[in-house]
Amino acid sequence: MAHYFVGDVQGCFAELQALLAKVAFNPSKDELWAVGDLVARGENSLATLQFFKQLDNSAKVVLGNHDLHLLALHGKLKRPNPKDNLAELLASPDINQLTGWLRHQPLMRYLPSHNIVMTHAGVPPHWDLNTLQTESALVSEALIKPNYLDALISKMYTEAPEPWQPNATGVPRLRYCINALTRMRFLDLHGQLDFACKSSPFDVDKTQLIPWFEFPSALAPDITIAFGHWAALKGQVSRPFLQALDTGCCWGEEMTLWHLETDQKITQKKLNFR
Numbered sequence: 001m002a003h004y005f006v007g008d009v010q011g012c013f014a015e016l017q018a019l020l021a022k023v024a025f026n027p028s029k030d031e032l033w034a035v036g037d038l039v040a041r042g043e044n045s046l047a048t049l050q051f052f053k054q055l056d057n058s059a060k061v062v063l064g065n066h067d068l069h070l071l072a073l074h075g076k077l078k079r080p081n082p083k084d085n086l087a088e089l090l091a092s093p094d095i096n097q098l099t100g101w102l103r104h105q106p107l108m109r110y111l112p113s114h115n116i117v118m119t120h121a122g123v124p125p126h127w128d129l130n131t132l133q134t135e136s137a138l139v140s141e142a143l144i145k146p147n148y149l150d151a152l153i154s155k156m157y158t159e160a161p162e163p164w165q166p167n168a169t170g171v172p173r174l175r176y177c178i179n180a181l182t183r184m185r186f187l188d189l190h191g192q193l194d195f196a197c198k199s200s201p202f203d204v205d206k207t208q209l210i211p212w213f214e215f216p217s218a219l220a221p222d223i224t225i226a227f228g229h230w231a232a233l234k235g236q237v238s239r240p241f242l243q244a245l246d247t248g249c250c251w252g253e254e255m256t257l258w259h260l261e262t263d264q265k266i267t268q269k270k271l272n273f274r
Helices: 012-021 045-058 065-074 095-103 131-144 170-183
Strands: 002-008 033-035 060-061 108-111 116-119 186-188 209-211 223-226 240-244 254-259 265-269
Touching: 002 012, 012 045, 012 254, 012 265, 033 045, 045 060, 045 095, 065 095, 108 131, 116 131, 116 265, 131 170
Parallel strands: 002 033, 033 060, 116 223, 223 240
Antiparallel strands: 002 254, 108 116, 186 209, 254 265
């Protein structure tokens, strides 16, 4: 069995298929791990979701911020933005099945045989593995409840990030987990989330903001974190045991596939970028 980890697909279905062809991906014996943001900016979010859903247990997906936003759009809690490029998906006869499948995907996955954690944006440095698994499971439980739109999705958007409070309950606790695992890039000097800055760490004053992965981590030092979300990193990180896989395909750059067993990165340039 081969394990392949792919960066943010964002509806770039043709590029995903080209990548998988390069490695002769075989769903009967291989697994495709996806760091989230399956949908949005690319040309074919519908085919992307249909593909991952039909892979069944050969696909290991975590939710990204765009995937959660799709749930809000489908639930009529937000108005579609044309730049999201989701009109075809939202109008599809399959939309209910596809969003139902998304709701059953977690915010984190752990591959114990190789000691790898996968989330969309990263792991808060003050969370150990048990906390990460516990908090992610609470969000998953809320997402599969019949009232998930009113109880969670309608309340997950915040104007300003909220601090982590270990004793928090209800929506504030779930919202922190969603924000940390799907939106995190920089933290301030006190370790609080910052939503505003999306730049490269090389372009930011580190006396004000610090990349989340440059804080001391509560995870065991031999745990590898595979994540996406931060295209401005261009796959470059300053710490060992990190795999930054969002390399900006939907912005005209490339999609990255990491072959775990060989530690090889395979890339595919954006096709016909306009």
